Amino acid sequence: MLKKALLIFILISCSLLSGCELALFDPKGPIGEQAKDLIILSVALLSIVIIPVLFMSVYFPYKYRKSNDKNEYKPKWEHSTKIEVIVWVVPCLIITALAVATYITSHTLDPRKPLGKSEDTLTIQVIALDWKWLFVYPEQQIATVNEIAIPVDKPVEFLITSDTVMNSFFIPRLGSQIYAMAGMENRLNLMASEEGIYRGMSANYSGFGFAGMKFKTHAVNQQGFEDWVNKVKTSPIVLDEARLGELTKKSKDHQVEYFADVDPLLFKKTIEKYTGVQNGK
Template sequence: MLKKLLLGTIIIVLTLSLSGCELALFDPKGPIGEQAKDLILISTSLLLIVIIPVLFMSIYFPYKFRKGNTKSEYKPHWEHSTKIEIIVWLVPCLIIAALAYVTYVTSHSLDPRKPLGKDEDTLTIQVVALDWKWLFIYPEQQIATVNEIAIPVNKPIEFLITSDTVMNSFFIPRLGSQIYAMAGMENRLNLMASEEGVFRGLSANYSGFGFSGMKFKTHSVSDEAFQQWVDKVKASPKVLDEPTYQALTVKSKDNEVEHFADVDPLHFKKTIEKYTGVQNGQ
């Protein structure tokens, strides 16, 4: 009876916890996402070595040594077991050692600044966090977008990330690795999509009233489809000049996708420098 009750409780809890979840981290679409998933699974598996026995004992021991169980052996003067001491010290030490090794290795292999290919083969996208929207600038293509990007499949992408407002966090769960966007600073994140699709991007750091609508779509497409998308953006009647940009900096919620056919090639650099005093010669 107890086993059936426990099993039913576990099934209900898991069902409720997983209902409506996208589980994007466990369905990666790129090499960085795959490594991040493996890291999560390895870390969780190591922790379960402790968690599962503890959960089992928290139910088994009270049941076995309950007052009404007269068949259990009674040892009122028992106080030491070498076997138990070895287990409770050795197992956690081994787990910590394994986690330390995994952490050291992945700190280098998953370094967000680590290039995924040669510079000439890498597409650069500049990212500016605004209230509450994302501005993307393609310096090589001389275009810009709001809340939408397109990337060629199997092509290394280098995101240069900053903020023109409060600190934020740039995250595309299926591609892996989130990184902070901070005013006056440039962070770098290298990602790659290994298959075509539309992947959700979001802000992973609360930044105010419109935070929930600070989302964007990442279109992973073929080289031909990417060029068609670029041509589509270049056909837009809008350009990202200074008045247009100032309008974008105004706080807005659930901002629509926008395309800009032209942009100042130094816009990203100027956005950073205005917080460092370089523009004013300070």
């Protein structure tokens, strides 16, 4: 009976999970690969405790049930050196291993750590709005909404802020997420190692339009990136003050937009709007 129930549970779980997109376990960049390895290591170490506990939570009630009179009864038993050693030594070893892994990855996965030389790095400025993402390419003098393109195997530095409530910038297959906060600049360095279209999102609830706050990341070769930039530059729309005012209004499931020109100081002005620099404070 127990085996049958376990089999049914496994089949139901597999059917429910079959539609899930396990993006974190299918990374397409070096940061994502390191993050995946850290997750697997952490789960493996924790499983040393979790699996035995789950097993014993079923085995002990079954073994020591009232109707089982074949086991030895020891009402005065109170101590076992072996059990004491196991319940203290094993968790200490797990905590030590996790501490070492945390210390190492705190440096190797530092979001501000450059992935290449500054002259070889593409800079993208990210501004979180309600409920959309505004991307500014300062070197290319273009801007987009809810879509970016990056060259494969090229370091990308995202400068991230918010012109609204706090959000969280996240491209699961490239790794790492970092908060976007008004009046602050966060930095995130990523790189794509394979061509493809990767889903980006906000990982922090920010209101009723949060579910549609997604964007596409096109990882392409260098020629494909230049073609994409040229396509954006052919847009008849420029990101002037009037258009920016429209973008800052709340909107749900906002469509992709291209802007052929943008104020090169837009990102800086967005931050200073909340720090008071523009008002002489």
